[in-house]
Amino acid sequence: MTYSGSMFSVYQGIPAAGLFDILRTSEFIHSIDFSGLEFSDADYSGKTFVGCRFSRSTFTRVRLDRCHFRMCFFDFARFSSCSLTGSDIQFSSFAGVQINDTSFENSDLLHDNFNGLLAGHTSFNDSDLYNSRFVMATLKDTSFQNCNLKKTMFLQTNRDKVSFKSSNTREAIFGKGENPE
Numbered sequence: 001m002t003y004s005g006s007m008f009s010v011y012q013g014i015p016a017a018g019l020f021d022i023l024r025t026s027e028f029i030h031s032i033d034f035s036g037l038e039f040s041d042a043d044y045s046g047k048t049f050v051g052c053r054f055s056r057s058t059f060t061r062v063r064l065d066r067c068h069f070r071m072c073f074f075d076f077a078r079f080s081s082c083s084l085t086g087s088d089i090q091f092s093s094f095a096g097v098q099i100n101d102t103s104f105e106n107s108d109l110l111h112d113n114f115n116g117l118l119a120g121h122t123s124f125n126d127s128d129l130y131n132s133r134f135v136m137a138t139l140k141d142t143s144f145q146n147c148n149l150k151k152t153m154f155l156q157t158n159r160d161k162v163s164f165k166s167s168n169t170r171e172a173i174f175g176k177g178e179n180p181e
Contacts, residue, residue: 023047154178 014022019034023044033053040060048068055075062082069089076096086106093113101121108128117137128148138158145165149172156175169180 154180 014032016037019032019037022029022032023034023042027046028048029050029052031051032049034057035053035055036057037054038058038060039062040058041062043063045063045065045067047064048070049072050070051072052069053073054077055073057074057077059077059079059082061080064082064084064087066086067084067088069087069092072089072092074092074094074097077094077098079097079099079102081100082102084102084104084107087104088108089104089112090108090110091112094117095113096116097114097118099117099119099122102119103123104127105123105125106127107124109124109132110128110130112129112132114137115133115135117134117139119137119142120140121142122139123143124147125143125145126147127144129144129152130148131151133153133155134157135153135155136157137154139162140160142159142161143163144167145163147164147167149164149167149169151171151173153173154175155173155178157178164180172180174180
């Protein structure tokens with residue numbers, strides 16, 4: 001699959017109602033810009049998103065379980081009381097995202113950018129986070145139990161009540177003086 005700078009140009013300018021129709025009726029969604037939309041009390045589980053943009057969107061009580069995301073952008077979005085359990089999210093950006101009371105459990109989160117993440121009451125338990133980045137993130141009451149953390153970066157990360165129980169923290173990358181315990 002080839003990606004280009006005009007990735008989002010085909011479907012720009014679709015009214016919000018049309019975008020929600022696409023979400024409701026399509027299983028495979030490619031190159032759609034959902035930026036700034038408010039999603040609440042919805043279930044979009046099992047869908048595939050490729051090259052989609054959700055920047056500055058708000059997700060409240062949304063289920064995205066078993067979804068596939070490739071090269072999607074969630075920069076500065078907000079997630080509250082959401083579930084992305086069993087999802088496959090690769091080469092995607094969650095930079096500057098605020099996540100509260102949300103689950104990414106049993107997910108493949110490979111090569112993802114969580115830089116500047118603000119997470120509270122969030123679970124990544126039983127997930128594969130290979131080569132993902134949590135640089136300058138703030139993690140509070142967040143759990144990474146039984147995770148693959150190989151090449152996962154936690155640099156300049158503020159942590160309060162974070163659990164790495166049964167995860168391979170020796171294969172993760174922590175900043176000088178930053179201890180996973």
